[in-house]
Amino acid sequence: MDTFSKSDPVVVLFVQGSGSSEWKEFGRTEVIDNTLNPDFVRKFVLDYYFEEKQNLRFDVYNVDSKSCSILKQKDFLGQAFVALGEVIGSQRGRLERALTGVPGKRCGTILLLAEELSNCRDIVTMQLCANKLDKKDFFGKSDPFLVFYRSNEDGTFTICHKTEVVKNTLNPVWQPFTIPVRALCNGDYDRYGDRGSRGARAGCEHLFVGLAPRWQAAQNWVLIGFFFPLFCNPNYIKASPLLSRAPTVTQIS
Template identity: 60%
Template sequence: RKFILDYFFEERQNLQKPLGGIPGKKCGTIIVKAEELGNCRESVMMQFCGNKLDKKDFFGKSDPFLVFYRSNEDGTFTICHKTEVVKNTLNPVWQAFKIPVRALCNGDYDRTIKVEVYDWDRDGSHDFIGEFSTSYRELSRGQSQFNVYEVTLLSFLVDVEPTSLHYMNPYQLNAYAMALKAVGEIIQDYDSDKMFPALGFGAKLPPDGRVSHEFALNGNPQNPYCNCIDGVLEAYYQSLKSVHLYGPTNFSPVINHVARYAASVKDGSQYFVLLIITDGVISDMAQTKESIVNAASLPMSIIIVGVGPAEFDAMIELDGDEVRISSRGRYAERDIVQFVPFRDYIDRTGNHILSMARLAKDVLAEIPDQFLSYMRTRGIKPSPAPPPYTPPGHPLQTQI
């Protein structure tokens, strides 16, 4: 049996477990062989037919099916696909099937692919009809003289699979963009100039490939501000084309970045909201807790939106709803973190507008109380309301 495991640079991944069994009795061994998979995102759709296959059944014709094997680095073969059985025919047309190129040949276009043809029997003693060997490169030539055996390739279609949550689908927003747009479009109305600094974390930057955890999405470290949320989205899309996503994943630099601004404006004239969109991996938990405890005494709140299928235990801990967050024995002065997993808000009918509205509603629900708790504990009163704006040369009109 084959298991595909994602390798994470920043995590320890224990694969060993003791075998349980009968106490005092040796229960055998399991031999594990591992092979590094090539970073290949392609999948291929193939369809085959048979031509005048051998008749194996005493009554009726054969019930043929195909078994595909990929060759391993040590010369052995591993089953990677079985077709369905086509009953009672010597000229079967099997259904088209889709398989990742990694599973078929580990991204090595010249690696041997072996195909065996069997006649299905109810008792499992399937009769061997024949076999042939090919490769991805040969198959990719499509219908040609190279791909005619007793089994013939009918079609071969390559598709590139999105393997990243950042994948840019031309037809809809990815989860990062949806979360950003959902929260941003509401909160931007509380910002007077609509200019937002946008930072990325966990990537190698051009030209020298240094890893950064607080880089300007627009590529301008001296002025990371983007015009409105649409400007932030544009900067995000552009940065995906220029940076290389890379671990570890540190949260504390961006929290400290915003905290430096918040620390310089304590008179109540400004309040800062940091939106972090993450897949849940965090490499600097202790430092992040320290940063949040420090930030809790500043005029700022932190919204964390988790995207993707991961467990978000660390983010729930940072939220502090159950247990107030602490660092080195010091508790946060107030709760400033709100975490939600985006998957909880995805509309079952596929209505992304509804998903985004639900997300924004829950994410922003705690901000007013967090804002007021900061102002009240410091005795900051609202400034007098400015007089209503009257365009020059127009008399004041009152609408009843």
């Protein structure tokens, strides 16, 4: 939809109440710049009622301006309809649907993943740093950031967090952040250790000099290493070479 670049997609989730024909907006993902294959961090938490048919609609739009909350029809990229029970009942909780709604055009597909959430109310606060990273920019150092992938029950990985970009350094120190343990391992403190997870990926921008940063686009990332954070289980804390201090776990009442 963009003239001189790729799309900046966002997904809007609509829900339809039982016995109602009205669609209500439930939430939106973040916008990911300049990509045709977005991998969204934002997750939606829905209550599932086995005895009811809960219809969902996923509308995909290209966003011209992040400051504008109104989505325009001209920026519509496609939509998919599905019942929540279909996603939960699909093999490994993964359901792929074709996007439709743009006449005469193939709109691509959307992949939906569902997992039953545990009752874990813990949150984890951590701060990370790195030393002597690889130099990737032509006329500077690197602009590194971290991308976290959580291990799923089926052994696949799903993106769950991104840090900020630290500009022009090979020894970045990222800001402390807090994240629910459910987002990292769904309350299973041994999930990473049992499955030999790759943990988080570390990457940096791969940009031409003079262009504005578009680090959100995965195809612009240059991988500079893996590490094994294993944050959740205290027995594995020392396994992370990037931790600047030990994470703290707090329970929310």
